[in-house]
Amino acid sequence: MKTTFRYLPDNRSLTAALIAVVLLLMVFSCAAPDRGGYPPVETLPETEIDLPGSGDVPVVRVLILETGDRIRIDIPGGQVAAKSEDGRTIGRFEVSGTLALSKTKNGLRLKQRNRPVHEAPIMEIRPTGNSGFTIEETPYRGGLLLRRHGGKKIQAINVIEIDDYLKGVLPSEIGYLKEGQYEAYKVQAIASRSYALSKLEEKKNEPFDMRATIMDQVYKGIKGENRVASEAVEKTRGIVGVWGGEPIRAYYSACCGGHTSDVRVGWPWKAHYPYLYGRRDAHGEAGKSFCSSSRHFRWEVVWSGSDLSRITGKTLPAELGGRVPPFNVIRDIKVVGYAPSGRARAIEIVTDKGTHRVEGDRIRWVLRPDSSRGPILRSTLFKMEVSRGGGRVKQIRIKGGGNGHGVGMCQTGAIGMATEGFSAERILAHYYPGVSLVRIY
Ligand SMILES: [Zn+2]
DSSP: OOOOOOOSOOHHHHHHHHHHHHHHHHHHSOOOOOOOSSOOOOOOOOOOOOOTTOSSSOEEEEEEEEESSOEEEEEEEEEEEEEOTTSOEEEEEEEEEEEEEEEOSSSEEEEETTSOOEEESEEEEEESTTOOEEETTEEESSEEEEEEETTTEEEEEEEEEHHHHHHTTHHHHHOOOOTTOHHHHHHHHHHHHHHHHHHHHHHTTSSOSEESSTTSOOOOGGGGOOHHHHHHHHHTTTEEEEETTEEOOOOEESBOTTBOBOHHHHOTTSOOOTTOOOOBOBSTTTSOBTTTTSTTSSEEEEEEHHHHHHHHHHHHHHHHGGGOOOOSOEEEEEEOOBOTTSBBSEEEEEETTEEEEEEGGGHHHHSOSSOTTSOOOSOSBEEEEEEEETTEEEEEEEEEOOBSOOBSEEHHHHHHHHHTTOOHHHHHHHHSTTOEEEEOO
16 A cells, blocks of 8 residues: 655645744743852853754753762863753853762752862753763763752753754664665654654653653664764754644554554553554555564463463552552453454453453553563564463463554564665655655754
């Protein structure tokens, strides 16, 4: 099945994109400097600190470290804006070399050799030029925002131009691709850029936009970059998938098993987007799946009744909260409804103490194959065979397909399509139907 794709922006989406750019600039324009309210730090001449990308390129704020311990930062040179709890600039000072950051009762303390110690609730480090910084031996581009989180933690947030961020995302998210698969890097760049931009509006009143983990997109800073992926980021500079005037929430996962998932099936509790419906990942309904080369395309897991009981004894309360009383045996387990993709919409687990329903992608967190803390089930695209006896489940066998939630782009499928010669535009049109590509910066 081939979808027509509008690569050139129509007027409406172009207008929407321009509005989006204006909004982004408004979000990221720096607050006017202000003093007072907090003990003064060493004062420098009044020069406004421009965060990276405060021109026309969007900037993202990525949580890269959260710890209760002291943090080591290395920086060739830079300036720090000390800020109050509500974000007002209360002082500025210069830094270079090795910095030690620790907690105080009410904020942060920054020490550097032969220089005064500085304390403030929030510190924003702007490295000189493009020098970046190193935190706990991992180098990053862009700037660094440091803040307290709750009573015990320090959060380190990388404030970085979106394309520099994407360079540290691509290799971790789609791997190191072979020659002939280059279009898949472009696809991943556009999908990751769209996803990141779609978070900005939603998170604008929070301290960061994304985490550097699978919760959002895996991001490893400069260590995570490779030359070819970086080139794909540059070649697709500013290009974003847009629907209804907004950057798309471009979810993706490793392998869909031959059919992507409708977002309403995977995450019935999340927002629905019309371009995230399930589709066959192949040439036509009967064709060979684009992702069939994945080692996760088909798989099988077997649990004994006692293993299942032991694992779900921990995972059910973890996922469903206080509604799950401790139980001794599992009397029955079954799938309650399948989506057209073949994914289980929900499962029902009957214990000697009650019946529990687990919906959508949460099933994967409950039915862990090895242990209650081990890897999650690869996908909800499965069939389940249950052996029962003596009023309890004796064994279950799951035959499944794919790896990941299956919503949006199938990454192995995108690589498969690239290998077959499809362009990035065509691949994106396949996984995010009805979406326009627009260059917004
Ligand atoms: Zn697939």
